[in-house]
Amino acid sequence: MPEPGLSPAQSSLPAAAARFGEHVLGQARTTGAEAAADAAAEAAPARTVLPGPPSPPVSLPAKGDAPPTAGSVSTTLPTAGSVPHGGPGGEPVVPDGLESAGAVRGANPALERIMRGPSGLGTAGLRFFRHDERPGVPPAASPGAAAEGRPIPGLYHHPVPEPDPVRVAEVSRRIKSWAVDEVQAFPPEWEDQFDGFSVGRYMVACHPDAPTVDHLMLATRLMVAENAADDCYCEDHGGSPVGLGSRLLLAHTALDPLHTTKEYEPDWAESLHADAPRRAYRSAMEYFVQQATPSQADRYRHDMARLHMGYLAEAAWAETDHVPEVWEYLAMRQFNNFRPCPTITDTVGGYELPADLHARPAMQRVIALAGNATTIVNDLYSYTKELASPGRHLNLPVVIADREDASERDAYLKAVEVHNDLMHAFEAEAAALAAACPVPNVLRFLRGVAAWVDGNHYWHMTNTYRYSLPDFW
Template identity: 70%
Template sequence: MSPGPAGPDKRARKPGHPPHPTKEPWMPNPELFPVQSSLPAAASHLGAYILADAAARVRDVKAATDGPPLVPSSPAPPSVDVPAAEVRTPAPDLQRILRGPSGLGTASLRLARREEPLPTPTEGNPIPGLYHHPVPEPDPVRVEEVSLKIKAWALDEVDLYPDDWEDQFDGFSVGRYMVVCHPDAPTVDHLMLATRLMVAENAVDDCYCEDHGGSPVGLGERLLLAHTALDPLHTTKEYQRQWAESLHSDAPRRAYRSAMEYFLQEASPSQADRFRHDMARLHMGYLAEAAWAQQDHVPEVWEYLAMRQFNNFRPCPTITDTVGGYELPADLHAPPAMQRVIALAGNATTIVNDLYSYTKELASPGRHLNLPVVIAEREAISDREAYLKAVEVHNDLMRDFEAEAAALAAACPVPSVQRFLRGVAAWVDGNHYWHQTNTYRYSLPDFW
């Protein structure tokens, strides 16, 4: 579904700390091919899915009504002085997405909502000027239960980390992270699907890429073998056994294998394949960053942003329907309009990680690429100017995400589409909440 003490924060989702250490095909000129909206096409499929969606509605209703409340529509003021224009009530179209479907027969599909004001978070300050939506504090009972379960899994099932890493694992607060990002999960077991995958991915990042014995040298081989724990090898019986044994050879592969086995118990084949695809994207992003590290190269800003579209949090919101106990059909997940919404959500949430982890990465050994660092070097401006410009890049991505999500919801008012868009929006807001309030890991630069 990006954040260890040194460099893992630049990567796609960075949860639950450490594990056991152990081009040139022809392409058309994009300027010659103007982007065409897929929204009319998406809307034309509406009738075909109404009946199919009705069949799934019983399950949707149960998941929607049994789960905890989603984000309210009236956020409280931020806890520090932030320009008023930047902490906003969602625009009317986005409020409608968060509210859920309307019209005859859809009332029961809306998620329960809180009417009381949002509490002010007790920890951390939001980045001044960062466009975000405050969210309610996550359910402490769920947070505690998920935290206990994930630690038991990490220690007893996959032997993920040694004793001296325990404080880092606890400080990551992965239980709080997942509960706040998936407010419509019908059960703790559903939340655990996302939590195990998050911790496993963080283990791969830390142990293979950086913090805990990682290196760019030989990374491709390590990632490919780990990926087979998600996308299994199909070979002859003689070699199948050797491959199966290899999945227990180190902590990252043990974690991937186990987390994926749990995920497959709930996910449909389409949802599982979607997740594997996004994990392949993630691993490709890891390799691009590793290549730059080996060459001691600082990419252009646009090149860095291209890498971050792959090395980012995208695998997390893409499984929001599985964690919610329902399915967005493949033909509604695949259209370009939905893919753009998911990509923008992943890009915005990943730049949040770049911004909140900035001071931690500066204090760690070596040079860690993040958006402010790349902007400062490539555009020859001060660290402060670069950081503030990175905030604006994030804000532009957030506004584009919200506008595209609202347009898609209007063009394709299928209940599962509406609910999926609300789930992605909740993940975006929850991701910011976790970064803001995780004072164990993050502190802000003195730029204001």
């Protein structure tokens, strides 16, 4: 296999898009959000860097691919004047310094326009469907539409339609071929577990605006590589907290290449083939940098470093048999969480959110809240699976029960409330950011993160091979 190399030359359009974003924000302050949205829609480029079709979705009939069905996109972002369903009865709190609460909750034509998506020259690729092609089915399926599984009672979520089965089948075929033939990510005796993970269905549900199966495969390989590291280094298949830091550091060099002397570089390059996590990380990252911009690749590396730091904190608690305070556990979960997945939603969608817009504190808060909420979903759906596993697994219900002297049932229900609070905060912050920064790529990125949140819940709810609910209701 080729050794890691430099990513290909990239377009200068991200910088132009970033400058345009600053222009739009300045205009919004002086002429209002509606005028800014109009300017953004008319002048912004539809795509910034990544190759591919001009507007998603695009079918690949020769490979058995097909575009998502009409109405297959679910958004978590509330439209103006709406109160998210399933909430505690109150309205979402809007953060200070971005937009007034009334502008998000009340009648706001600018926000309605933003949530419909931009219009005008060069913006077709920023919408999930053209305005003259309204979906023939509702954008969100009924809660009972999933083929299997049931949602946790009281858990705030948004149902999504079934992922396109043709895409699911093709992604599943390709990812298994990659995992078995290219990187040997798992031994033959793990095949049933790999199949039961249903990673193809997972990724198709989470990325409904991916223009091609090739784009979906970027996320799918990285997801499998992350799980190989978690299983082999930390948990189910030989993982241990002892020596974890060394294993993670060496594996991280498969994502963030070592720059060393000519004498020692061959030893490092050979080490990238030493075990399944490093082989998977190296290969998945090679594919990713071929499509991603340098800033997107570096963003992903940063979030993977966050993930690895979270692994180390949890391992330290395991070594000392320490149960953290609830707030400490939530701090660890902000790092040991799904954040690397939604942060690449623009790469998988075939466009770029420029680095300065991605780095804005308001955007970082939205991404963090999305990662935190989706990770608590994992704690809740995997609760019985972890209880049945050897040893003591920390999850939010377990920590609440220990630290707040609660019964298992009460602790679990309290964890559901924590998740719901995180989801409401995510939605309020995302809606406020959409109103305050109506730049086309910002709006599409927010929709993409919201779709990832919805798809992540869908996968957990329907993956009855892995998960079952406790008998608390």
